[in-house]
Amino acid sequence: MTTVGLSGTGVVGDRIVRRLPTVMAEADVVVLDGRSVIPSGVDVAVIASGGHHAEFAARLVDAGVPVVSIADDLSDVRELLDLDDRARSAAVPLVIGAGMAPGLTGLLARLLASELATCDEIHIAIHGTAGPACARQQHRALRGLAVGYHDGSWIQRPAGSGRELAYFPEPVGPYDCYRAELASPVLLRDAFPGTERISARVSANRRDRFTAWLPMLSPPHHEGGVGAVRVEVRGSDDAGARRTLIAGVAELVGTAAAATAIAFAVAAVRDELAPGVVRAGDAGLDTVGLLDTIAQVGVRLQEFTGVPSASRISANP
């Protein structure tokens, strides 16, 4: 019997409890309280709560418990990255950003990059939120400072700038996306050190951007609708030709985040993760195996297939 500790009983936590048996029938889930004593016999701990994860993750790591965190707050992720030495000393993996984004996006980026000889650009777009904590985090992200990696150096731009129209998988479709204070570029840069440009954007409407500097004017929904991610990887193939590969997912954000957390929890239980900090997209991970687990949990992975037309080729030879 495997014991999975779970912190957070919101939308993602609830989805983890319901979907974990699809890939780990013998698992027993115990709810962890971030402030109480860590029970013995926990094989892996999944932190799926709102708020900061670093402090609780540090306690779990010190107790020798592998940790899977769905943290998406930039400062929280930076604090978690600082726990690398402690996780290595305790010989346990600490998975940072095991939700939809960061998380699933990193795995998709690695899968696409594996089809290229060199990968120099990664661009992420996100649409939708899971529970209320996720919606509040996105609201905060739209008023912060967005980080990105551009031509070999880190840049900071005001959140809400840099509009780009992103086409997500159906039924979500096209949405205007903007820079936001997201953790994905920081994690992706560590996982893909050869890249020259990394960006992450989130969909927002005029009201979202206009009210980003205010507290949330109305309480968020219990759960957002169908969300989506879109990962675009650019690079060159073996022949030196430029290629752009796009993959994505359209799914309830809570389900996609839960599936990713479950995949990493299963990998941790099977001792497939190296000690220390683990990022979705790391070269040493069994990316295909993790994506396969995510698909088994019920998330449909999609890719965009562009068909070159004669008129476009003649216009851009």
Added chain:
Amino acid sequence: MKFLRRALSAIFMMGLVATVLRVRGTGGTPPQHGGWRALELPEDR
């Protein structure tokens, strides 16, 4: 008076055009070729 009437008419027409573009506009050109399909994971790891 004539000038004022023309200016008001111009502002009204501008507003009308902006409203039509905002309501009916698509905000970009959708992809003309290709589409989304299920991603098949490679067999060999």
